[in-house]
Amino acid sequence: MRYAHIVGWGSYIPRRVMTNDELARIVDTTDEWVYTRTGIRERHIASERETTATLAFEAAARAIAVAGIPPHQVEMIIVATSTPEYIFPSTACRVQDYLGATRAGAFDLSAACSGFVYGLSMAANAIACGAVENAVVIGAETMSRVLDWQDRATCILFGDGAGAVALKGSSIPGGILASSLRSDGSGGNLLSLPAVYHTPLPILGPEYLANGQADKRIQMNGRQIFRFATQVVSEVIEETLERAGLTLAEVDLIVPHQANSRIIEAAAKKLKIEPERFYTNLDKYGNTSAASIPIALVEAVRDGRLQANHNVVFVGFGGGLTWAASVVKWDVTAPPEMTFMDKEWKRARYILARGRSKLRRWGRVIGDKLAGSPTPDARLKHATKKKD
Numbered sequence: 001m002r003y004a005h006i007v008g009w010g011s012y013i014p015r016r017v018m019t020n021d022e023l024a025r026i027v028d029t030t031d032e033w034v035y036t037r038t039g040i041r042e043r044h045i046a047s048e049r050e051t052t053a054t055l056a057f058e059a060a061a062r063a064i065a066v067a068g069i070p071p072h073q074v075e076m077i078i079v080a081t082s083t084p085e086y087i088f089p090s091t092a093c094r095v096q097d098y099l100g101a102t103r104a105g106a107f108d109l110s111a112a113c114s115g116f117v118y119g120l121s122m123a124a125n126a127i128a129c130g131a132v133e134n135a136v137v138i139g140a141e142t143m144s145r146v147l148d149w150q151d152r153a154t155c156i157l158f159g160d161g162a163g164a165v166a167l168k169g170s171s172i173p174g175g176i177l178a179s180s181l182r183s184d185g186s187g188g189n190l191l192s193l194p195a196v197y198h199t200p201l202p203i204l205g206p207e208y209l210a211n212g213q214a215d216k217r218i219q220m221n222g223r224q225i226f227r228f229a230t231q232v233v234s235e236v237i238e239e240t241l242e243r244a245g246l247t248l249a250e251v252d253l254i255v256p257h258q259a260n261s262r263i264i265e266a267a268a269k270k271l272k273i274e275p276e277r278f279y280t281n282l283d284k285y286g287n288t289s290a291a292s293i294p295i296a297l298v299e300a301v302r303d304g305r306l307q308a309n310h311n312v313v314f315v316g317f318g319g320g321l322t323w324a325a326s327v328v329k330w331d332v333t334a335p336p337e338m339t340f341m342d343k344e345w346k347r348a349r350y351i352l353a354r355g356r357s358k359l360r361r362w363g364r365v366i367g368d369k370l371a372g373s374p375t376p377d378a379r380l381k382h383a384t385k386k387k388d
Helices: 031-038 052-067 091-099 112-128 185-190 206-211 222-244 261-271 289-302 340-371 378-387
Strands: 003-012 017-019 042-044 076-080 105-109 134-142 160-170 175-183 253-256 310-318 322-330
Touching: 003 052, 003 112, 003 289, 031 261, 042 160, 052 076, 052 091, 052 134, 052 160, 052 289, 076 091, 076 112, 091 105, 091 134, 105 112, 112 134, 112 160, 112 175, 112 289, 112 310, 112 322, 134 289, 160 175, 160 289, 175 222, 185 222, 222 261, 222 310, 222 322, 253 261, 253 289, 289 310
Parallel strands: 076 105, 076 134, 253 310
Antiparallel strands: 003 160, 003 175, 017 042, 134 160, 175 322, 310 322
């Protein structure tokens, strides 16, 4: 029997901070209006040079550094995201390349704000059945790039960032104890982000023709999403605890998706527990979708809210509709700070990984030119057609 233990964690937050007061210059709102309705004070916005993949890489690099797992021993990389740079290649493949994780399979997972918990369950199952030994699960988003900044209902809510965990197989019981994954596609219209290829050609405007992209913006029915979330959060927590053989009294901390402070308060009320049992950092980052749970996890460890042998619950909910929870036995302690030399060595290793990637690309270009056409008689066929 193999158990998937969380042995490393890391996050990366863009430096640019946008406060509610700054938002008030763009859209009709105030700091008080936003905070009283959501619990958000500010959010972070990715710079022009930062992408979902670069945020994900930074978080993953920190997670495997904490775990002490070298990149070549990572066998699976899952990136939960709603804002990939490409439909394909996956963001996870770009992270694999940046890390130099030469033995890793990599794929993206689309389950909106529940994505990190979905990914955690997938990786834990792969470890439990012996398919892999080490895995990295990442939640990464650049939500600022898919927002309508004139839509007060959505632009006040979201921010950018990434968080990651490293998982390792062990024969010692613990780690991921149980997970529950749920969905209801009938509510898909309540929170959605259109894709280019789903937009009918007749309605594409000049912007599409000029830039090669259709207008992509988040669409949300906030009232219905609020009702959905307040109903499912408590239910899925109780269901997953039952699967894990634990009671709510044995839970030391709940790390929820950071969407709205009122949703968390409603969940605490339904579960009949004090709101302090939920860890929140919503005021600093807003809703970072799939990244919110791992970012909050990293801060909970940093704040001393998670100690060895604690039981922690992760719970997510979002577009799809999807919702999910995982119960984890937290049986690791934070490692000592890395020395300056350790940091420099890891930095050098990733620079070498980038160099190796460029060499492979150049090698393919040179090999293609030297090899010529893969079809030996291609020129002959072309010449025959021309002659006819």
